[in-house]
Amino acid sequence: MTVPEYTSHTPLRIGTRRSPLALAQAEMAAAAIRQAHNLEESAVILVPMLSSGDKIQDRPLAEIGGKALWTKELERALIEDDIDIAVHSMKDVETVRSPLFKLSAMLPRADVRDRLIGVTNLDDLRPQAVIGTSSPRRAAQLKAMRPDLETRPIRGNVATRMAQVAAGEFDATLLAAAGLDRLGQPDVGTSLPLETMLPAAAQGAIGIDHLASRDELAVFLQAVNHPATFTAVTAERAFLEALGGNCHSPVAAHATCNADTITLRGEILSEDGSERHSGILEFVSDDHEGPARLAHALLEKAGDRLRHLFAP
């Protein structure tokens, strides 16, 4: 195995989606790689690409084919050797993937919380207020707390969504704090506590993908991997996989990793928020069945209708 030597003539090519958030995240990955391997600016370049998820902006993600829309074009580019690595929001990466690809590194995780935009507190929302969200998780969690709220789909990039709230099309919306921070908007909205809005599995984490056959990249990328993030996000994704849910299933998960111990919180909800089961489990990090145990414990508490949202 030869360790790659990237130069301005043979740069490391990073594939990324073209949205402002994706570009900011890819630039973070590029900067981390340059620093870790002492490479000059032009030895690591971005290759921005349009994904189907970005082309179709008028329908909810869950309706048009789910998470694969974000990753498909980048995977094709990896296979065709148009790029060496691809940078993804881990939240958008499917839990079950082709063995052709390998996620070798995750950058240190950012703020995992959701931010409320449009009003300062949930209590400030008028009765029957309309919340813009296409996320089944966010809709169900909001309705669990405030059954009077109405949710309507909202799409588009972060800036477009904020503009739609500012224009009065919605009373409020929820966006990931991590995305807002990375777009230079740390003061927008109110972060909601994990106790009321447990985030989506893998929220706030950036992953780096490559062809599994390129072992040299797996080694090269270890220099930018953040092991605690990698372990926690891997546990959250295993929880999601064990539930057998899809992008229509309201699921939340958050894990932390301290020394050898993973603490995993998980939650499943009915679509209207009327049924909600949450749990917390601690296990050692080499216990790979821990996430599935929490998943099965929650499914056991769930009624038939909710359980059917998760038919594996």
Ligand SMILES: NCc1[nH]cc(CCC(=O)O)c1CC(=O)O
């Ligand atoms: N599905 C869109 C998406 N994918 C990742 C993020 C935010 C960044 C992150 O969670 O790392 C967002 C936007 C949002 O939910 O507000």
